[in-house]
Amino acid sequence: MSSGSGQGSDPHLLSLLRAIRLRQNAPEAAGAGAADAAAALSEIAARKRKPEDDDQSEETETPYFSASGRSSDPEKTRHADPGLLWRGDPGATLGRAGMQPRASRSSIPPVGGINPSGPATPVPNIPPLAAARPIGAPGTEFPPAQAYPSIPRLQPTGSGPSRDGMDPADDQALRDTQRLLSTSLTFAGGPGEVAGRLWQALHQARPALLESLPGDPAAQRARLADAITWLVHHMENPPLLVSGCSQLGGALAECGIQWNQLHVVGAALAEAMRAGMAPGAWRQDFDQAWRWTWQHTYEWIVHGGTLTGYQPTVWDTEVVEHDLRRNDLAVLRLRPFLPMPYRPGQYARFEVTAVPGVWRPYSPAGAPHRDDLIELHVRAKTETGVSGTLVHHTRPGDRIRVTRPEGAMTLPAERGRGILMIAGDTGVAPMKAMLAELAATADTRQAVLFWGVRDLSELYDIDDLNALAAAAPRATVIPVVAEGDPGPYPGGLVTDAVAAYGEWSRHEIYLAGPPLMIASTSAALQQLGVPAARIHHDPPE
Structure with a gap:
């Protein structure tokens, strides 16, 4: 990525640019350049005209790209598809979901530009290699903020070409952008304060966006602070930045986020920065750097979201x-x-x-x-x-x-029915999740949990369960001890305790535990008159 690569920076074109510059500035690295070029060209090979198709029209031809990343033939460039983010068949939906017309972004000028070291001449074909190096690197997971207690301000390391073949001007533009982001973040009070103001702005403008994300408000603000820290820290590493944003897009898509809900984030982030500064401290270059960064981040997030339909998250x-x-x-x-x-x-x-x-x-x-x-x-x-x-x-x-989570054993949407939960051993885990949800949302449905164990020593989580039941409006936890001294709890089989407690034909019933326990309990409940359609459990594996 170059800060001057224009709207919709293309990592595959970036790889091609690196290969070109390696050939211009470091002849001994021609092999590495060819591998990078092959990786980049492999994504657009389907659109390249075959030699035997010379009689086809120019619309079917893929233009050559100059060192600036643009077509050397304006007429051919006119036919390039502007809707693609960075890869895929031009007829597919990959990279297009929810994207706004690119003309709407033209009012935000880029921070810097590409300065090619040679004239903008067409590049000849590079033969494909058997083992092209992939774009990106391992270790692209989203790290917590505490891994980066401060945001370093990187300085240029020299005037010669960088190891990956990028023009020094491109590296410098990225460092300049990172410096602006880091400086403005410090002036605005740091990631924590900025994340708090950003969360508040999103809560007012897009409450549905926050409701789709897991965690309470405190957890959401903490994750926003992590994200801001991560973004600024990795500004100088485009492959890692693109990969991380793509993973974020996949996670947001799994949460049900619509891309048009994210349009407001860039402006809200810039405003959260400005609001934390002293009067007159917010500068145009700060605003430009943050909006330019979000412009590209948004596109990478959208690309990652589209991939969820093609690969597991x-x-x-x-x-x-x-x-x-x-x-x-x-x-x-x-x-x-x-x-x-x-x-x-x-x-x-x-x-x-x-x-x-x-x-x-x-x-x-x-x-x-x-x-x-x-x-x-x-x-x-x-x-x-x-x-x-x-x-x-x-x-x-x-x-x-x-x-990705699976299973349909979840709280019923219909609130008119009570909830009966019967668990054995560690099968109490999904029941605890339901109790926690009832407590967190102040749900007024009646909920009763029977937890069947062998002896008192197996009640490993009873204190937490009792606390959740106390926090929920109408929840009860009843341990049932099968062997030995039951203490203050009922003894015997859990099915006997359920039958003695009340009548359950109007409840939605959930079972979790060992397969034999689920089978016997389900049969006993049906003998008590409970319809099989109201007995829920996951299939045994």
Whole structure:
């Protein structure tokens, strides 16, 4: 990306530019330039005219690109498709969803420009290579703000070409933009204060946007501060910046965000910066830098959102707490680096580094309206596998990957029915999520949770469950102990306790636990007159 690459900077054209400059400025790097060029050209090869098609019209021809990134033939450039963000078939929808006409952005001039080191002459074809280097780099996850306590102001390292072949003027333009962003952010009070003002502006202008995101207001403001810090810190690294914004776009699309809801963010961010400065301190170059940055960030976010229809979305999370409740059971809390939506009662699949490629389903016990953490209840029979790793070999700071949430065992939309939840062992996790949601939203529906355990030692989460029930308007938790001294709780089978407690034919009933427990409980409930259509549970795996 160059700050002067104009509207809709194209990473593939950027790669081509780098290859051209490598050939001009560093002949010994011709091999690397050819690989970069092949990677860039592979994305537009479908639009390139074949040699045997010389009799076709110019509309079917892909123009050559000069060192400035624009077509050397104005007539051919006129036929280029302006709707594509950076890749894909021009007839596909990829990169087009929700985009406004580019003419509407022309009022915001770029901060800098590309200064090619040679004349703008056509570049001959570069033969494709078998092993083209991919664009981008690993480690593009969305890191927390505390990983970057301060935003460094990078200085030029020399007057010669950079290692990746970018023109020094392009590198300098990026550093100048980063310096403006960092300086203005400091003058405006820092990421935390700016994020607070931005959240307030979005809450007034686009409340539906914030309602679609997980977490309470405090968690949302914290994540906005993280995002602002990350954006400024990575301004000088275009491949990482594009990849990170693309991942953010995928996460926002999963949250149900519409792209037209994001149009206001750029102006609100600039206003949040200006409002925190002393009178007269807000400068035109500050405003220009932030609006230009958002202009490109928006396009990369939209591109990432369109990819969700073609590839699965995966979230990277960090373990922030690991609590070993029993020798074989742990409660973990994870924080996703990007917004992860889920409905209480759903499950997702988790992968640990020690067992790559194996995805194990668990039901989060948290509530999206309460905070942005994912709580897992994991019981392990051995010290190996995904469960064994999570219980015995996982510590705070470890990374865990999570897939898109699944399952329909969620709170019913119809509020006229009561809710009966019956759980066994760690099957209490999705029920806890439902209780947390009832408490966070002050839902007035009656909810009763029966938690069947073998003995008193298995009530590993009873205090948290009782606290949630107390916070919800009409919720009750009833542990049922099958063996030994039940203490203050009912003893025996959980199905007997359910039958003795009341009549449930008008309730929506949710089951979670071992497969045998689910099967026997479902059969017992149907014998009590409960319609099978009102008994909900996930399919056993």
